[in-house]
Amino acid sequence: MKKALMIAASVLAWLILWQILAMSIDSRIILVTPIDVARRLWELIREEKFWKSILFSMARILLGFALGLTTGTILAVVSGKVKFIRILFAPLISVMKSIPVASFTILALIWIGSKDLSVLVSFLICVPIVCANMLEGIDNLDPNLEEMSRVFKIPFGRRFAGVYLSQLLPYFRSASRLAIGLCWKSGVAAEVIGIPSGSIGERLYMSKVYLETADLFAWTTVIILLSWLCERIFIALVNLLQRRIERM
Amino acid sequence: MLKAEKICKSFGDNTVLSDFSHEFKSSAVTAVLGKSGCGKSTLLDILMGIQQPDSGNVIRGSERLSVLFQENRLCENLTASANIRLVTGKRIPKLQIAAELATVGLEGIENSPARTLSGGMKRRVALLRALLAEYDILFLDEPFKGLDEDTKQLVMNYCKEKIVGKTTVFVTHDISECEFLADEIVRL
Numbered sequence: 001m002k003k004a005l006m007i008a009a010s011v012l013a014w015l016i017l018w019q020i021l022a023m024s025i026d027s028r029i030i031l032v033t034p035i036d037v038a039r040r041l042w043e044l045i046r047e048e049k050f051w052k053s054i055l056f057s058m059a060r061i062l063l064g065f066a067l068g069l070t071t072g073t074i075l076a077v078v079s080g081k082v083k084f085i086r087i088l089f090a091p092l093i094s095v096m097k098s099i100p101v102a103s104f105t106i107l108a109l110i111w112i113g114s115k116d117l118s119v120l121v122s123f124l125i126c127v128p129i130v131c132a133n134m135l136e137g138i139d140n141l142d143p144n145l146e147e148m149s150r151v152f153k154i155p156f157g158r159r160f161a162g163v164y165l166s167q168l169l170p171y172f173r174s175a176s177r178l179a180i181g182l183c184w185k186s187g188v189a190a191e192v193i194g195i196p197s198g199s200i201g202e203r204l205y206m207s208k209v210y211l212e213t214a215d216l217f218a219w220t221t222v223i224i225l226l227s228w229l230c231e232r233i234f235i236a237l238v239n240l241l242q243r244r245i246e247r248m
Numbered sequence: 249m250l251k252a253e254k255i256c257k258s259f260g261d262n263t264v265l266s267d268f269s270h271e272f273k274s275s276a277v278t279a280v281l282g283k284s285g286c287g288k289s290t291l292l293d294i295l296m297g298i299q300q301p302d303s304g305n306v307i308r309g310s311e312r313l314s315v316l317f318q319e320n321r322l323c324e325n326l327t328a329s330a331n332i333r334l335v336t337g338k339r340i341p342k343l344q345i346a347a348e349l350a351t352v353g354l355e356g357i358e359n360s361p362a363r364t365l366s367g368g369m370k371r372r373v374a375l376l377r378a379l380l381a382e383y384d385i386l387f388l389d390e391p392f393k394g395l396d397e398d399t400k401q402l403v404m405n406y407c408k409e410k411i412v413g414k415t416t417v418f419v420t421h422d423i424s425e426c427e428f429l430a431d432e433i434v435r436l
Contacts, residue, residue, distance in 0.1 A: 148321040151296060151313055152335045152381060162334040166325040246361060248330035 032214045040214040041221060049198075057118060057200040058226060061187035064119040065180055068126025072179075073172070075127070076134030089131075096128040105190040114194035118187035118201070125186045126179040133178075137171030161245050169245070173238045180234055184227035249274065250295065250311075250385055250415065255304035257290055264290050265301070270434055277411055279426035280419040282436030288419035289318050291436070292387050295417060311415075314383030316391050320374040322362040328373045329358035335381045348376055352403050367394045372403060379410045386411060388418035392425060404428055 015034050022033040032040075044050045075093075079086035101121065108120040141164065149159045191201020200219060207215035250272040257265040264287030272278050272295075282288050293299040295306055296313060314335075322331050329345045336345075346358040352372045362370060371394050378386060391407060392400045408429055420426060426433045 142321075144317070144319065144321045145323060147298060148315075148317065149334075151298065151315050153312065154334060155337075158334055158337065162323055162326055162330065166323050169325075242325075246325060246330060247327050247359065248333050 029211050029213055032217055036214045037217040037221060041218040044215075044218055044222075053198055053200050053203055054222065054226065056196075056198045057188065057191060058230075060116060060118040060199075061122045061183050062230065064122025064187060065126050065183040067119070068123040068179065068183070069130055069176060071123070072127045072130025072175070073134050075131045076138055079131070079135055080138035086135075093128045093131055096124060097132070099124075101125070101186040101189050102193065104186075105193045108190065109194050114196040117190050117194040117196060118199070121190035122183035122187045125182050129179045129182065130172075130175045133171045133175030134168065137168045141167055158248075162248060166242075166245050169238065169242045173235060173242075176238065177231060177235055180231045181227055184223060184230070188223055249307065249309050250417070251307040252291070252295065253305045253307065255291070255294060255301045255306070257287065257294065257299070257301050265294075265436075268304070268436075272415065272417055273432060274415050275413050276431040277414075277416040277418070277429055278432045278434060279430035280417065280434045280436055281421070281423060281426050282419070283421055286436045288421075288436055289389050292389050292417065292419055296387055308385075311384035312382060313385055313387065314378045314381040315387040316375050316378040316389055318389040318393075320370050322370055322374055322377075324363040325361060327359050327361055328354065328365065328369075331362055331373055332377045332380055335377050339382070340380055345376075345380070348380065349373070352376060352406050353399055368396070368399065371395060372399075375403065375407065379407065384415060386414060386416040386418075388416065390420055391418055392420075392422075 019033050019035065022031045022036075025031050028036065075085075075089060079089055104121050104124050105117065108117050108124075112120060145163050145167070149163050154163070188201050188204065191199040192205050193201075195202050195205050200223060204216060204219050207213070207219065252268055252270050252272075255265050255268040256263070264285075268291065280288050280291060290299060292315075294301050295308070296315060297306070297308075323334065326334065328349060329342055332345050332348075333340070333342070340348075342358070349355070349358055349372075352375070354369060354372055357365065357369065357373075362373065365373065371392075375388070375391055378388065388407075392403060395403060404425065411429070418425075418429065
């Protein structure tokens, strides 16, 4: 409770500072006040187009995240088992980690056009993060537990959940927490470059074209909230799974 | 059937087992007694098939094994109860596991993750896991290590009740444990 109050107080302090700064600059193009942003957000919420844009971008970014999570995990498991695959994919994963989002985006634009751009970009951002984290988890699996499960002849289902998943879930959680935030950032950045019709990225781009700073701040707030919400829901599901396994 | 024939095992220049032979009695508790570092745990590993001897043979059928390892080998992220159910499955209900834990002085810890338990608590959970599993041969490596005297007596009584009449091999350096539990003592 005390911690929550302190967080609320610090958020309020920053908002007050922002308000003072915006009032002293006194230019709605350079910096709008938080009150202007809240007002604009309230207007946007009542538009049907606002919700359609959210649905458009969220569906694609989360699809890219889900595909990346699955592919990254499978790649890590196979790499952990087969040394050749690990060596084969290591340079690719390193390159994927270092390539700027802008380069991915332009390449993806050439390959698949703008509509599903954020699916591919989110996917490409997610795969190396998940693969590297999960592979670290697989490398750190306790061989003594593997041996124990062999001696006791624990059936595969129970062994998978109790021995492997229980050790890998902390790695999966930190990987997905990191990846989901980056998927939102890079997915929306890709949409700003590719400008797919009806996306959040398009709305951000339009706010730049028409110098609508209040729109830019309002949409940025929406992106932050959506990213935070997706992370919270996903991590809560992972925690739920972990608790079920913990208590088998 | 469990028989060791002329088992030899060395680690570099250090010979830990030299021509060890013994036929372990079925439905009896055999204690392997010896000082620390004399190869007791290595012998247990060889009997279980975890380690291979340099020479000699272990003759064992396809019996189901249960084991208490020297270093517990609990899944740290699972609760005490889940660690036991990992081995027993749903054959033993959670309530019974809680009751068994209470019998060895571990009341109310069934839902505590293993990582939060003390060394002595972990030892008792690992012992319970071994005793409650379905097995034909039970191996126990220093089963009462790290327990204080009162707890040790409590756990030894519980253990004796559970293993009586079952093929059990346990290794220890403590002669009083052998005298209390074993039908037969083998000195290493």
